[in-house]
Amino acid sequence: MIQSWIERVEREHRLERDALMSLLGDPSCEESLASAADRVRHAYVGDGVHLRGLIEFSNICRQNCLYCGLRRENTKLSRYRLSPQEILTLAEKARGYGYRTVVLQSGEDAHFTPEVLCPILRAIHKMGLVITLSLGERPFEEYQAFREAGADRYLLRIETTDAALYHQMDPGMSHDNRLRCLRDLRSLGYEVGTGTLVGLPGQTLESLADDLLFYQKMDADMLGIGPLIPNPDTPLGNASPGDFHLTRRFVSMARLLMPEANIPATTAVETMVPGGREIFLCSGANVVMPNVTEGEFRQKYALYPGKACVADTPAHCRGCMEARIGRIGRFVASDPGFRHHTP
Numbered sequence: 189m190i191q192s193w194i195e196r197v198e199r200e201h202r203l204e205r206d207a208l209m210s211l212l213g214d215p216s217c218e219e220s221l222a223s224a225a226d227r228v229r230h231a232y233v234g235d236g237v238h239l240r241g242l243i244e245f246s247n248i249c250r251q252n253c254l255y256c257g258l259r260r261e262n263t264k265l266s267r268y269r270l271s272p273q274e275i276l277t278l279a280e281k282a283r284g285y286g287y288r289t290v291v292l293q294s295g296e297d298a299h300f301t302p303e304v305l306c307p308i309l310r311a312i313h314k315m316g317l318v319i320t321l322s323l324g325e326r327p328f329e330e331y332q333a334f335r336e337a338g339a340d341r342y343l344l345r346i347e348t349t350d351a352a353l354y355h356q357m358d359p360g361m362s363h364d365n366r367l368r369c370l371r372d373l374r375s376l377g378y379e380v381g382t383g384t385l386v387g388l389p390g391q392t393l394e395s396l397a398d399d400l401l402f403y404q405k406m407d408a409d410m411l412g413i414g415p416l417i418p419n420p421d422t423p424l425g426n427a428s429p430g431d432f433h434l435t436r437r438f439v440s441m442a443r444l445l446m447p448e449a450n451i452p453a454t455t456a457v458e459t460m461v462p463g464g465r466e467i468f469l470c471s472g473a474n475v476v477m478p479n480v481t482e483g484e485f486r487q488k489y490a491l492y493p494g495k496a497c498v499a500d501t502p503a504h505c506r507g508c509m510e511a512r513i514g515r516i517g518r519f520v521a522s523d524p525g526f527r528h529h530t531p
Contacts, residue, residue: 225472236521241282249295313338381410387430414456443472
């Protein structure tokens with residue numbers, strides 16, 4: 189039965205909820221799932237790995253998510269906010285490293301209004317770079333302003349589609365508002381990314397299966413998926429880490445259900461298991477986001493402890509990642525990496 193489900197989802201890219209739960213919960217099928225996902229990845233998005241240069245420009249956040257080191261009540265974190273010129277300098281360097289896309293990521297920092305951010309976006313757009321934003325929840329009008337200023341993609345991870353768990357993990361936030369944001373982004377023509385944090389306390393196989401079906405139904409263009417790495421300066425500091433292997437099965441299943449999506453091998457999996465990015469690139473992933481943030485700011489964007497490559501320079505990260513990609517028989521893609529829609 190297990191193998192027939194894998195063969196079916198590889199062929200048809202759909203599967204019922206109960207079968208998804210069974211595959212996610214069965215460690216014995218992990219390698220078969222990964223192999224099937226790797227074949228689908230090769231067939232639909234090719235062997236190129238898209239590198240996105242990540243600029244973490246502010247670690248100030250108005251939200252208070254229990255799992256996140258940037259949460260507003262974390263008084264142990266040294267806060268920073270890059271100036272517009274510092275952001276533009278990093279974007280120029282990213283272009284110099286050969287990146288075609290930059291990802292501007294921050295906490296939910298109210299300082300970066302459209303009046304502040306749009307001139308930055310226009311300047312980066314003029315550099316010939318594709319722009320992905322990851323800034324959290326904003327009103328429709330702000331998403332619209334960012335889109336008109338040159339932003340192409342937006343990553344807003346929902347972390348869990350289980351509304352009760354969402355409200356428990358993200359106090360003061362609204363699951364319905366998160367969904368509203370995703371709908372707004374889609375209506376404005378962004379490539380829309382979302383994703384799951386695997387290992388949240390109280391998360392079930394049922395909710396993980398529902399996450400996958402939700403992503404498939406919304407036709408997500410990007411999926412950011414990683415394991416929970418507990419941060420000691422948060423309320424989940426003593427929680428059990430997310431399961432690396434369950435996360436891998438989840439990523440493989442995401443590729444099988446959504447063959448065209450862009451799926452990163454995240455820094456979190458590399459932090460948990462050295463070489464984790466290569467493992468995930470061979471399990472359905474096709475994107476890596478090397479950090480181009482420099483100096484002390486690179487260390488202060490502390491979502492979780494022990495973040496991989498945090499002591500490296502951006503130039504070293506670029507060369508290292510290209511070599512690692514080559515060693516698994518893949519290559520760094522030269523195009524901007526927009527989602528390819530199969531006719």
